[in-house]
Amino acid sequence: MQNRLLAALPSGDVARLSPHLVQFELERGRTLHEPGDRIDHVYFPLVGVVSLMTLMENGAAIESAMIGPEGAVGLPAAIRQRTAISRAVVQGKGRALRLSAAILHDVWTTSPTLRDLVDAHGEGLYANVTQSVACNALHSVEERFCRWMLSCHDRVEGDTLALTQEYLADMLGVQRTTVTAVARSLQDKGAIRYRRGQVDIIDRSLLEAAACECYGVVRRNYDRLLPAAERPVTSETSAEP
Amino acid sequence: MQNRLLAALPSGDVARLSPHLVQFELERGRTLHEPGDRIDHVYFPLVGVVSLMTLMENGAAIESAMIGPEGAVGLPAAIRQRTAISRAVVQGKGRALRLSAAILHDVWTTSPTLRDLVDAHGEGLYANVTQSVACNALHSVEERFCRWMLSCHDRVEGDTLALTQEYLADMLGVQRTTVTAVARSLQDKGAIRYRRGQVDIIDRSLLEAAACECYGVVRRNYDRLLPAAERPVTSETSAEP
DNA sequence: CTTTGAGTGTCGAGTCCTCGACAGTCTGCC
């Protein structure tokens, strides 16, 4: 699996960037930046998920967007040389390529393709957040739970997600007991199976049926804006086993 | 009252833009663009509010952001020559300056100040939407009602807002009966007074006390990113009568 | 092998908000 932004760059740009791309292990729970931090590095996930969290004054943190191999963490802020406005937390184990913001900015000034990609990424991210505004106001916890599982599943390898119900409750901004009830119900339906800190996706189509439209809307947006993923993971394209 | 983006431009840029700035009346309820529309014009509100709405498949529309004299409608899409992703609806009567996207793009290519302002506007808007994600998940209807009233009050002249409870219910994504109850309660407290399709703000400090933190967070963000408003409207800066 | 702590199951009271329904009231228009 590869990063869709890097994959879309012409070879000339890749040649200029690659000497500065550093392999970086995404360790679960690690914070990449806090609100107010200056952005010195950009992370291009290859596998794995990074959550962008909005912090509230009482310490609550809720996910505003999820970034995986379709994007990069810190992109707009790095280019504009600004500070971060959210907290970026590694959600699931994975790998990324790290790049210094200065190098990225250099290449950005001379590469129209990179500029286009940065813009496309920004638009996809904005559309994602915009959709979440509506989603959090209008959709049930079960719908949002399923949307979240699917988004996550798209961005990692395999069908097992390492996360606790408490963690997920924070992401969604609800009580743990509510997550427990929803998870239980989805397990009874055969959509997922979970153990301590681990969720297996058993039947993706059941999740898709129970998720709100927001999952598909955001996904189609990215597909429209960025070159196709190397390994498509939509159910429509999956072959029989 | 003036548009903060235009006010921050150097005189050379203003000279190039002003022949193409057209006075435009913001009429309540008018749609400036729909999702998917090509953006041919950008609107710089002088007084009044435009709501950016996210549309759902079932026809529901919910506000993702509010734009007034601190910003512009269609900015990022016009510069990048992309299509709109939300519906833009005029919320309250007002005036704006309209500018062709092509002209804006021309000046943008040569003016670093304009590029900075566009970036700042984008960051403010993104921060606004991000905050709303959390707000919609965590805050009560009364808190969000107050946040909305304050945001709106900042962007119009006078203390009277022309809007129905049904309209506001749509914006917040809740039932009208809930809005009625909240409005009633705030009127009893002496914060507002309302009649058919009209709300007077009686005691702004009561609204501020009942609003969630999101109002202040977003406002301070814009103040940090853009040059100060001509007519500050924060309670802190108000003088005694 | 035991202990410890993290993760999950469950319960129940209580609150917020939904959803549908209908009655009243104001405004503008004919």
Added chain:
DNA sequence: GGCAGACTGTCGAGGACTCGACACTCAAAG
């Protein structure tokens, strides 16, 4: 002046989610 339509008031049943509490279970560390 009266009518139609838009706007607001109110009610009540019901559902979704909160909030605090406590018991249980598993996994890893000692």
